[in-house]
Amino acid sequence: MRVGPQDDPVSSIAVLADDLTSAGDGAAPFRRAGHQAKVLLSTVAEGDAGSLGGSVYEAGAPALGGVVAVDLGSRLLDEPAAVTRAERAAREFAAADLLVKTVDSTLRGHVAAEIRAAHNGSGRRAVVVAPAFPAEGRTTVRGIQHVHDVPVHDTEFARDPAHPVRCSDLARLLPEAQHLEPEQFEKLPELIGQGGLFVCSAAMDIDLDRLVSSAPRARDVLWVGSPGLAAALARRHFRTPEAARPGLPRARRPLMVVGSANPATRRQLDRLRTRADVATAASADDPTTAVHALRQASAPVLVVHTPDERRTTSGSLTDDLAHAVRELATAGTVDGLVLTGGETAVAVLEALGSKGIDLVDEPEPGVARGVLLSAPRIPVLIKAGGFGDEGTLDRLCRLLMEGGPVS
Template sequence: MTGIAIVADDLTSAGDGAAPFRDAGFPAVVMLADGPRRPGVTAVDIDTRARPVAEAARRSARAAAAYAGADVLVKTIDSTLRGHLVAEVEAALSTSGRHTAVVAPAFPGQGRTTVSGVQHVEGRPVDQTWFARDPVHPIRSADLCELFPGAVLSTQVANLVGAAQYIVGDAVTDRDLDLLVAAVPRAEEVLWVGSPGLAAALARHLAPQASAANPAVVLEAASRLLVVAGSLNPATDRQLTRLGAATGSRPVQAADTDAVERARRLLARHGMAILCGPRHRIDGAPVPATLARATAQLEQSRAFDALVLTGGETARTVLLALGARSIALAGELEPGIPLGLIEGPQPLPVVIKAGGFGDPGTLVRLHNRLTMTSERLP
């Protein structure tokens, strides 16, 4: 294989799209800007989630054209359908050299399923959940065949490749996604459009082609863990509450004048600190930038030795502030939650988590795995 390329609209989507391939044996890197493909899997964050739709489409088209020569080309979309998904997929398809896009946003491991072309979260159509009130991309329709005009459901996938522009794949289990991937005669013939569920199915399908020489990454337990939370999703609130209760660490508001010093003391005395923004949207308040400045100040004094970043925009802004160029992935700590090493001035371990992923105990489990045990990840 000459490679697998992933075009993602934000950093968490790039990370959780590439991580299943790393677990399957492919070397994988997440890039914060366009660049040459690497061996194995290259995922690029084109940073379009919060940009105007026309610019999002241009960036998607440019990246898909740049990576059109990859054996497998994936355009990630959010499993709750946030972002400029239709404009970006249309643009990517037009420059990818492919004629058909297989659209399958289901991620059963996180309760996101597709039934009769309608996207669900925990059994409810996504436009009837909190995501209908998302402060940036409120979801108005959960019907993928309505969103993608002319799309057809995947009853006879093999016969539709090349004939239909968009094929929508139903899936309520990982097995459904495996069957969908296996039904496409050649993976290189289509543009794959989906979330980590589809990426994992593709990784399982392509695993025999992974390099046996791909080395494991050995990571020591962190002694000073910094959790930076910028997501406004209610799931993040529940996870922060549980983490604070389990560790006795109260979140530090990054906008407070003494936030950096308080976080530094917590890291030194207790080995962990939680840095967060306001738990509601404030117009004009650059929450990711505020979090990034505080994190960079803490990093200058080597106050932490591992990071957990929650929320795609926050993760990208923080990593850029730390001088990161890319992330070499080590694997997944949980489905959809990748772990990697920052490629930049300070090669710190970093976990990137989408704000809506996980149950209330997710951050507690991540804390325990990063601080209490050494992990050897394939």
């Protein structure tokens, strides 16, 4: 669906994300709407003298008319470091016609601190915050964030091992903000002109469409939200899609890489293990054992995952997983990847020496599909740990093996 009329055309779009899956989720709707897009890792650490924007453009940002989605890696930092990185990134990309700061739809991470920092760096008059993602059951009702009608602090995300969610109330997270219900969005032109921070409830995609249509000029706003808001912005700021896009090569030996501890992903892993054409190995302590087992396997689909029972720190488990993937991919044992979990995806891309992916499309909500920006130039799908139903990994595996045309 297109939302129009398109009376506020944009040429350059920047998406600033706190992890890799959020960067992919934020860019994918714009790719679907006809924009070229790249999802890039940020290689600039806190205190580096170099420019974040410069490092990103050196990594191969698209020409005018495209989307640059940058993983700032800030969710894994402590709050002061996350604030520094978010403010710097917003300053570097302040000239973009459309500036989007993504936040997790379950409010994990340094949400409030990064919003304030990005506002300071962007110089934008107003900040519009709308974290709802209705397609995945994440809604904002009277300022309270829900997952399938349950306040997020009462869901499994409250037990997230890295970023437990303690508060669902955006008024508590952002007490300086003015709260708006969908029937109040008509006030936005005047409110944006006055400046400030606005938290917007939304339970359906039509609410988000109404929200973005209410802003007279996208350039006046720092947009803050999850893939739901990105999709609404893409529907409003669409381009004429290319007549034809090249299909992706078919993966004959895909590798499914499961690093997320989220229960949704572990259920998807359990479902994948039931397939007769799948060989699995856990990567822990000594990843060479997993590499050897998968190289010897005759099954066409390979799966490497962190242990079902965690025995070491999350960081070392992720490093072991990335080491195993590098060994398998660089040796040509596999020719396609499905990466689950933002931290896992970053570790794998870094291990492969890739600065990101050339984004192709979004085959399912919360899933980015593209090609590695460096050798081996193989297809890759990246999925956030908390997204999808029990059959999601099974479907993504089949999609990778089918190749061919893209949506």
